[in-house]
Ligand SMILES: [Zn+2]
């Protein structure tokens with residue numbers, strides 16, 4: 068489908084969001100805020116969950132778009148930052164909340180609504196069960212801590228020695244361009260270090 072030239076589009080004031088006065092997001096009938104609301108409603112419906120009304124969503128956006136669980140600044144669009152995108156959380160007790168995507172994922176990784184009992188910025192490792200700070204995990208949605216991750220890897224390596232070396236060698240053989248890139252970057256880093264020392 069070809070794009071409609073600007074000259075035949077309705078005047079700019081008619082290209083406002085259909086829910087408010089903000090400009091539309093791309094070719095959607097909504098601004099970024101109402102586009103995200105619409106996505107939440109569609110996703111809730113698809114997943115067989117309670118569908119929040121536009122009014123409920125409007126009334127429940129946290130002040131300053133700050134995630135009530137991790138206190139990070141949230142955003143409307145996944146393309147801006149996936150982990151901090153505002154998302155609808157359907158609690159086990161039937162309630163709904165608007166929290167960031169990574170808190171939503173962490174909530175899902177814990178039984179019932181026990182996520183809310185965690186101190187802010189902490190996660191529970193699904194492997195050893197310990198409650199640790201976020202940076203003890205590999206990703207923001209971290210579910211397995213670094214120590215468990217390392218132990219799992221060591222057990223895997225011990226079960227069949229050389230398997231990791233063989234896997235790495237196979238990767239190098241099939242990705243010569245990336246290997247060259249990595250090597251060039253390493254050489255540049257070493258050169259810089261040598262010049263600075
Ligand atoms: Zn709007």
Ligand SMILES: [Zn+2]
Nearest residue numbers: 134137167170
């Ligand atoms: Zn959060």
Ligand SMILES: [Zn+2]
Nearest residue numbers: 192195212215
């Ligand atoms: Zn662990």
